[in-house]
Amino acid sequence: MCQLLGMNCNVPTDICFSFAGFRARGGLTDHHRDGWGIAFFEGAGARVFLDPCASASSPVAELVRSYPIRSLNVIAHIRKATQGEVRLENTHPFQRELWGRYWIFAHNGNLTDYHPAPSDRFLPVGGTDSERAFCHILDTLARRFPDGPPPPAALHGALRELATLIGGHGEFNFLLSDGERLFAHCSSRLCYVVRKAPFPVAHLADEDVSVDFSEVTSPTDRVAIIVTTPLTDNETWRQIPPGTLLAFHDGEPEALGETATIAAPAAADPQRCA
Incomplete structure (x- = not known):
């Protein structure tokens, strides 16, 4: 199973701590060795790093x-190949332009018997089901909203419809962002934590590393971390129910049709950092 990692914040924040634990899952604490990538939105731009080798041993990582x-x-991905060779063009996350914005997409799962109609504008470069799904999503959005980006609730509704349609072909856990919001769809496994004041010490599950966020944040900072399985062993991670599409904005879930109130804790009763 591939691994997903996303971050959405109300102020620009680095992801070094979470990425340290996430990176270890690419060949050290887990067996995902088929490539990794990460994308950072910076204003209107997107800085993307891709490497078709194990993240645990990657100099780029x-x-x-x-x-x-x-x-x-931020969106990051560690790959366990199911469709498409282990090559740079098949390494997530994928990037395209729509409505004058960059869009970033990463997928975890395996889609079978999935052959969307070819797009005149969005064509896959590699051979993965994931990139085909991304092109299908953007092509549908471009056709449905030809005059530009719709209101957030309408965009959420369209993405929810597409997630259900494409998810009929198999597991379709994904992260998608245009730099304004981060959308997280859970097909089988995805969880999140919101870090805000008061900030305790957090400890990674995959590395013996801790950080006291109160020393590196301000009281008004708010950061949502979305991941396949919890990165820390002393925070309350909330499981996103399968079939749910959440939109994250300013470091927390946003009520655009589905809210996080139905998400249950992913662990019994660890220390909360939210």
Whole structure:
């Protein structure tokens, strides 16, 4: 199973701590060795790093781990190949332009018997079901809203419809962002935590590393971390119910049709950091 990691914040924040634990799952604490990637939104731009090798031993991943790039929205992916060869063009996350914005997409799952109609504008470069799904999503949005981006609730509704349609072909856990919001769809497994004041010490589950967020944040900071399985062992991670599409904005879930109130804790009663 591939691994997903997303971050959405109300102020530009680096993801070095969470990425340190996430990176270890690519060949050290887990067996995902078929490539990894991460994308940071910076204003209207997107800084994307891709490497078709294990993240645990990747020099590029070491650069990202130690380089405090600050962003409002980040999407990362560790790949376990099911469709498509282990090659750079098949490495997530994928990037395209729509409505004058960059869109970033990463998928966890396996879609079978999935052959969407070809798009005149959005064509896959590699051979993955994930990139085909991304092109299908953007093509549908471009056709449905030809005059530009719709209101957030309408966009959420369209994405919810597409997630259900494409999810009929198999597991379709995904993260998608245009730099304004981060959308997280849970097909089988996805959870999140919101870090805000008061900030306790958090400890990684995959590395013996801790950080006291109260020393590196301000009282008004708010950060949502979305991941396949919890990254820390002393925070209350909330499981996103299968079939749910959440929109994250300013570091927390946003009520655009589905809210986080139905999400149950992913662990019994660990220390909360939210």
